[in-house]
Amino acid sequence: MSATTASRDVPGIYHKAGSLRSERRWAMWWAYVSLIVAAIIFLAPPFYMLLTSFKTNAEIADHSLNPWWIRAPTIEHYAAILSNPIFIRFFINSVIVTGCVVVLTMVISVLAAFALARMRFWGSQVLATGVFLTYLVPDTLLFIPLYQIVGGLGLLNSIWGLVLVYPTLTVPFCTWIMIGYFASIPKELDEAALIDGANWMQMLMKIFVPVAMPGIIAATIFAFTVSWAAFVYPTAFVTTAEQMPLTIGVVSQLVRGDTFAWGQIMAGALMAALPPVIIYAFLMDYYIAGLTAGATKG
Amino acid sequence: MAEVSLRRIVKAYEGDVQAVKGINLEIADHEFVVLVGPSGCGKSTTLRMIAGLEEITAGDIAIGGTVVNDIPPRDRDIAMVFQNYALYPHMSVYDNMAFGLTLRKFPKAEIDKRVKEAARILDITPLLERKPKALSGGQRQRVAMGRAIVRDPKVFLFDEPLSNLDAKLRVQMRTEIKKVHQTVNTTTIYVTHDQVEAMTLADRVVVMNHGIIEQVGPPQELYHNPATKFVAGFIGSPAMNFIPARLEETSGALRLMLPDGATLNVPEARVARYRSHAGKPVLFGIRPEHLTDDKPTDKTNPAPLTLTPEVIEPMGMETLAHFRIDGAEVSARLDPATPAAVGQPLRLIAHMDQMHIIDPTNDKVL
Numbered sequence: 085m086s087a088t089t090a091s092r093d094v095p096g097i098y099h100k101a102g103s104l105r106s107e108r109r110w111a112m113w114w115a116y117v118s119l120i121v122a123a124i125i126f127l128a129p130p131f132y133m134l135l136t137s138f139k140t141n142a143e144i145a146d147h148s149l150n151p152w153w154i155r156a157p158t159i160e161h162y163a164a165i166l167s168n169p170i171f172i173r174f175f176i177n178s179v180i181v182t183g184c185v186v187v188l189t190m191v192i193s194v195l196a197a198f199a200l201a202r203m204r205f206w207g208s209q210v211l212a213t214g215v216f217l218t219y220l221v222p223d224t225l226l227f228i229p230l231y232q233i234v235g236g237l238g239l240l241n242s243i244w245g246l247v248l249v250y251p252t253l254t255v256p257f258c259t260w261i262m263i264g265y266f267a268s269i270p271k272e273l274d275e276a277a278l279i280d281g282a283n284w285m286q287m288l289m290k291i292f293v294p295v296a297m298p299g300i301i302a303a304t305i306f307a308f309t310v311s312w313a314a315f316v317y318p319t320a321f322v323t324t325a326e327q328m329p330l331t332i333g334v335v336s337q338l339v340r341g342d343t344f345a346w347g348q349i350m351a352g353a354l355m356a357a358l359p360p361v362i363i364y365a366f367l368m369d370y371y372i373a374g375l376t377a378g379a380t381k382g
Numbered sequence: 383m384a385e386v387s388l389r390r391i392v393k394a395y396e397g398d399v400q401a402v403k404g405i406n407l408e409i410a411d412h413e414f415v416v417l418v419g420p421s422g423c424g425k426s427t428t429l430r431m432i433a434g435l436e437e438i439t440a441g442d443i444a445i446g447g448t449v450v451n452d453i454p455p456r457d458r459d460i461a462m463v464f465q466n467y468a469l470y471p472h473m474s475v476y477d478n479m480a481f482g483l484t485l486r487k488f489p490k491a492e493i494d495k496r497v498k499e500a501a502r503i504l505d506i507t508p509l510l511e512r513k514p515k516a517l518s519g520g521q522r523q524r525v526a527m528g529r530a531i532v533r534d535p536k537v538f539l540f541d542e543p544l545s546n547l548d549a550k551l552r553v554q555m556r557t558e559i560k561k562v563h564q565t566v567n568t569t570t571i572y573v574t575h576d577q578v579e580a581m582t583l584a585d586r587v588v589v590m591n592h593g594i595i596e597q598v599g600p601p602q603e604l605y606h607n608p609a610t611k612f613v614a615g616f617i618g619s620p621a622m623n624f625i626p627a628r629l630e631e632t633s634g635a636l637r638l639m640l641p642d643g644a645t646l647n648v649p650e651a652r653v654a655r656y657r658s659h660a661g662k663p664v665l666f667g668i669r670p671e672h673l674t675d676d677k678p679t680d681k682t683n684p685a686p687l688t689l690t691p692e693v694i695e696p697m698g699m700e701t702l703a704h705f706r707i708d709g710a711e712v713s714a715r716l717d718p719a720t721p722a723a724v725g726q727p728l729r730l731i732a733h734m735d736q737m738h739i740i741d742p743t744n745d746k747v748l
C-alpha cells in the first residue's frame with residue numbers, strides 16, 4: 085500500500101520539475117525571439133545607411149535595383165566629406181559645444197543633486213520634484229522663449245549660444261539621476277566624513293563623487309548623447325554654416341532645395357554617429373551598472 | 383582632560399516627540415560608559431547629540447570642560463564607530479584610517495606611524511591594502527575602530543557597533559573593544575540594547591527608558607541594587623521574576639503573602655525598610671538565580687516555595703524551570719542534577735536576602 089503511494093508520488097515530483105524546466109526554456113525562447121526582432125528593427129536603418137553610403141549616386145537613384153545590394157562600392161562620399169573643410173568645422177563645433185555642455189552639466193547637476201539629496205533645507209523636496217518636471221517640458225516648446233533670451237544676450241548664431249541652451253535639456257535629467265545615486269549612499273558615510281573633519285565640498289569630492297562614479301558616468305553619457313544629437317535648438321538658433329554643429333551642418337550643406345545628396349548625407353550621418361558609439365562601447369559596463377542602480381534607487 | 387557632561391539635555395523631533403527628556407550625566411576622564419535600554423529609548427539620539435550630528439533642543443553638552451553645543455562635529459575632537467561601520471567603500475583600509483588625519487593636514491610620516499600602530503593594536507596589518515568589500519564583518523568592525531583610534535580623540539563614541547555581527551564574533555569583538563580601551567584609555571561612550579554587552583564592558587552603565595535615565599551605576603550595583611522595576615527587569619538574564627504579593631506584619635515580623643497562599647519571611651535586616659508598606663500590595667522581585675532547588679542536605683529552608691514546573695529547559699550547566707503563580711510567570715535556575723519533571727511539584731528555596739520589593743504605585747524598588 086505504502087509502496088504504491090510512494091511510486092505514485094515520484095513521477096509527480098519529476099513532472100513538476102520538468103514543467104518548470106520547460107517553462108524556463110519557453111521564456112528563453114521568447115526572450116531570444118523578441119530580442120532578435122528588436123535588434124533587426126533598430127539596426128535595419130543604420131545598416132541601410134551604411135549600404136547607401138558606399139553606393140554611387142547613379143546606383144542610389146536607380147530604383148530598379150535591389151536596395152540591399154551594392155554593385156559598385158565606392159568611398160567617394162566619405163572622401164568628399166572628409167576633404168571638405170566645412171565638415172571639419174562642423175565636427176570641431178560639435179566637439180566644442182558637447183565638451184562644454186558635458187562639463188557644465190556635470191558641474192551643475194552634481195552640485196545641485198548633492199544639495200537636494202543631502203542638505204535638508206526649506207523646500208528642497210519641492211525643488212527636487214520641480215527639477216524633474218522641467219525635464220518633461222519638450223524642447224520644441226521651449227525654443228521660442230529661449231530664442232528671445234539667447235537673442236537678448238547677443239548669442240544668436242553662435243556655438244556659445246548653444247553651450248548656454250543645451251544644459252536646459254541635460255541638467256534636469258542628470259540632476260535627477262544624481263539625486264537617486266546620492267540618496268542611495270548611506271547617511272552614516274557623510275556623518276563619518278563629517279566627524280573625520282570633512283567640510284561639505286570635501287565630502288562631495290572625496291566621498292560622494294567617487295562612490296557615485298557609475299552614476300556620474302551614466303549622466304555624462306546622457307549629457308554627451310543629448311548635446312551631440314541636439315537638432316531643434318541649433319536649427320532654430322544657428323544660421324551660418326561656420327557656427328553649425330554636425331547634426332544640422334550635414335543637412336544644411338547636403339540638402340539644396342529639393343536635391344538630396346543621399347550618399348554624402350548617409351556617410352556624414354554615420355561618421356557623426358561614430359563618437360557616441362565609441363563612447364558607449366568604451367563605458368558600456370559602467371553605463372549598464374549605472375542605469376540599473378539608478379532605476380532601483382531613483 | 384576629556385570628561386563629558388550632559389546637563390538637562392532635551393531632544394524634540396518635529397511633531398513634539400521628545401526622544402530625550404532632560405537628562406543629566408557626568409562622565410569622567412578615561413571612563414567607559416555604556417548607555418543601554420530598549421530600542422527607541424533615545425540612546426542613539428543622545429550619542430548623536432554628543433557627536434554633534436543632531437542639534438540639541440535644550441541643555442548643554444560639555445566635552446573637556448568646553449560647552450560644544452554650537453561646535454560642529456569635526457571640531458569636537460571625537461571619533462565615532464557606527465553600527466554599519468560606514469567605511470568609505472572606494473578607499474583601502476589604510477586610506478580609510480588615514481582619511482581623518484589627511485583632512486587635518488597631518489604630516490605623511492605621522493599618519494603612517496599612527497595607521498600602522500592602530501593596525502598593529504587591532505591585528506589588521508595584513509589587510510591595509512584591501513578595500514572594505516573584501517573584508518568580513520569582524521574585520522570591517524576592526525577597521526572602523528582603527529579609524530577612530532588613529533585620530534587619538536578626546537572621546538570615542540560607539541553606536542551599537544556589534545549588532546551586525548553573529549553571536550560568536552560579537553563576544554570576541556566585545557573582548558577586543560575592552561582590550562583596546564585598556565590600551566588607549568580614551569573616554570568612551572558606548573550605546574547598546576544588549577544588557578550583557580553593557581554589563582561586561584562598562585565601568586558605569588546608564589540605563590535609559592523612554593528618553594529618561596532610570597539609573598546610573600557600576601554593573602554590580604545595577605544588578606544588586608536596581609532603583610526601579612525597569613532596571614530590575616532589564617539587567618540580568620533570564621529576567622527577574624515579579625510576583626504580585628502582600629506585605630503583612632505580625633508581631634514585629636514582616637511576611638510576604640504570595641497569591642498561591644505561600645508565605646515568605648522577610649529577613650530581619652530588611653524589616654525596617656519595608657515596614658511602612660505593611661498591609662499594602664507590592665511586587666515581589668526575585669531573580670531566577672536566587673530561586674533555586676531546595677536540597678535535602680541544606681540545613682533549614684527559611685523560605686520554602688513549592689511550585690509545579692510547566693516547562694523544563696536543561697542548559698547543561700544548569701536547568702531552567704518555568705512556573706506560574708496566579709498568572710505571573712516565574713522561572714528558577716536549578717541544579718542540573720535535580721530530578722525535575724513537568725507536572726511534578728518541586729520544592730524551591732527563595733534567597734530572601736537577594737530579593738527586592740517594588741512599590742507598584744510608582745515602580746520604585748523599596
Ligand SMILES: Nc1ncnc2c1ncn2[C@@H]1O[C@H](COP(=O)(O)OP(=O)(O)O)[C@@H](O)[C@H]1O
Binds near residue numbers: 395396421423424425
Ligand atoms: N529623525 C527623527 N525624526 C523623528 N523621530 C526620530 C528621529 N530619530 C529618532 N526618532 C525617535 O526618537 C526616539 C529615540 O530614537 P533613538 O535615539 O534612535 O533610539 P535608540 O535608543 O533605539 O537608539 C524613537 O522613538 C525614534 O522614533
Ligand SMILES: [Mg+2]
Binds near residue numbers: 425426427542
Ligand atoms: Mg539606536
